[in-house]
Amino acid sequence: MAKKRVTKEKSKKSSILVVDDHPIVRYGVARVISQDPELTVIGEAESPDEALVCLKKKDIDLAVVDISLEGVLDGLTLTKTIRNDYPNLPVLILSMHDEMTYAQKALSSGANGYIMKEESSEKLITAIKTLLKGDVYVSEPVKQQMINSFSKPKDNTDRSIIEVLSERECQVFALIGTGHTTRSIADKLHVSVKTVETHRSRIKFKLNISSTPELVLAAAAWAKDQRIAPVY
Known part of the structure; x- marks a missing residue:
């Protein structure tokens, strides 16, 4: 294992697993990925x-x-x-199904991104690198659809996010949206990591969000709308 880490550090390539039950599709996806100097396909599978x-x-x-x-x-x-x-481990869902129907279902299942098979090779690479940076990837139309659904609170009223969340929850939501990790939020607010995790759970419940990728996407969109500067 130590030798593997040294090799990886030297090559600086991210290792990708491609899972598809169609050999031709699997070959094509693997070939596209392998052409990028920062990526390498080290595994292929046709079944779960x-x-x-x-x-x-x-x-x-x-x-x-x-x-x-x-x-x-x-x-x-x-x-x-x-x-x-x-x-x-980041998971990118590759699909031929309508993204407006299945993207949110994929993120709710724990995926970090969703891309259609009809998209270009360049967009596939962009999606992969977006996930490797710790971000979520969906198309702009899907992102807008999800933002609209996130903005509707659990109680099905027309109240805004600021009205639904407590002051502390709004702070946590804004920090999530500007790129802070749970640990950095805890440090910034001078609370424990467990307290931040509790706030995250309450935010997800109140905004009817079921997964962490959805939470990050919703928070980022809200922070942008509120013109809160991101962390780099």
Whole structure:
């Protein structure tokens, strides 16, 4: 394992796992990714079981997962398993299904991004690198749709986010939206990490948000709307 880390540091390439049950598609996606000097495909799988075996054996930085493995939405089930077993591993859902219908479902399952198979090679690489930086990737139309849904509180009223969240929750939400981690929020507000996690859970409940990627996306959109400067 130590040798693997040294090699990775030397090459500075991020290791990608491609999961798709169609060999031709899998080959094409892997080839596009491998042409980027910062990325390398070190694993391919055609089923959820193969993907999980690969994750156990190899040092993977990101998984690109087809939503329709074996003819059903098994890509979402696999994503839930990955999120449970590898909570910090980014997952990009690759799909031929309507993004306006399935993107939010994918993020709710724990994916960090969603991209259509019809998109260009350049956008695929952009999506992968966006996730590797710790951000969420969806198309602009989907982002706007999700922002609109997030802005409607749990109690189904027309109240704004500021009216729904407490003052402290608004502070935490703004800090999430400007790029702060849970630890940095705790340090900035002089509270414990557990307290911040509690605030995050309450925010998700009040805004009807089910996953961390959705929370980050909603917070970033709100912070931008409020003209709160991001952290770099």
